[in-house]
Amino acid sequence: MVTIIENWSKITGIVRGESPHPKITGFIQLKVTLEKSQAVKEFPNLALSDSGKEILVNIPVEFPMKFKKGDKFQSTVRKVFGQEYFIKMK
Numbered sequence: 001m002v003t004i005i006e007n008w009s010k011i012t013g014i015v016r017g018e019s020p021h022p023k024i025t026g027f028i029q030l031k032v033t034l035e036k037s038q039a040v041k042e043f044p045n046l047a048l049s050d051s052g053k054e055i056l057v058n059i060p061v062e063f064p065m066k067f068k069k070g071d072k073f074q075s076t077v078r079k080v081f082g083q084e085y086f087i088k089m090k
Contacts (some may be wrong), residue, residue, distance in 0.1 A: 003070055005044060005046065006043060006078075007043050007044045007045070007046040007078055007079055008040035008043040008046045008076055008077070008078055008088065009039065009040060009043075009046065009047035009048070009076070009077055009078075009079070010038040010039075010040060010074070010075075010076050011032075011034055011036070011037045011047050011073070011074070011075060011076075011077055011085075012034075012035050012036050012037075012056045012072070012073070012074050013032040013033050013034045013035045013036075013055070013072075013073045014032065014033045014035065014070065014071070014072060014073065015030055015032055015067045015068065015069055015070065015071040015072075015073050016031040016032065016033055016054060016061075016069060017030070017031040017069055018030050018031070018067060018068075018069075021029075021058060022027075024058065026060060027058045027060055027061065028058075028059050028061055029056045029057065029058055029059075030057045030059060030067055030073065031034060031054055031055075031056060031057070032054070032055050032056075032057050032073050033052070033053070033054055033055075034047060034050050034051055034052065034053055034054075034055050035051070035052075036051060037050075037051060039069065040076060046079040047077065047079055047085070050079075050083050053083055054083065054086070055076060055083040055085055056072070056083060056084045056085065057063065057073070057075070057085045057086075057087055058084065058085065058086045058087065059087045060087075060089070063087070063089075075087050075088065076088040
């Protein structure tokens with residue numbers, strides 16, 4: 001059984017690529033090299049262990065911002081498993 005921990009992190013990184021999510025319709029995956037992460041008050045920063053690694057950030061296709069390779073990426077995200085994250089929608 002997998003233990004789920006509610007978590008949020010403010011991350012900064014560089015976009016390395018984009019592709020449709022292979023399993024979740026309506027989402028894209030950004031490949032991001034994670035440069036740094038900060039804790040969000042009252043939540044653990046699970047992104048800290050992925051610093052310097054390539055992570056996947058899942059974003060709904062209707063998200064208003066578009067990204068291209070080399071762009072700086074900053075957002076609040078929730079880690080779900082491995083190096084996979086979901087963006088926080090406002």
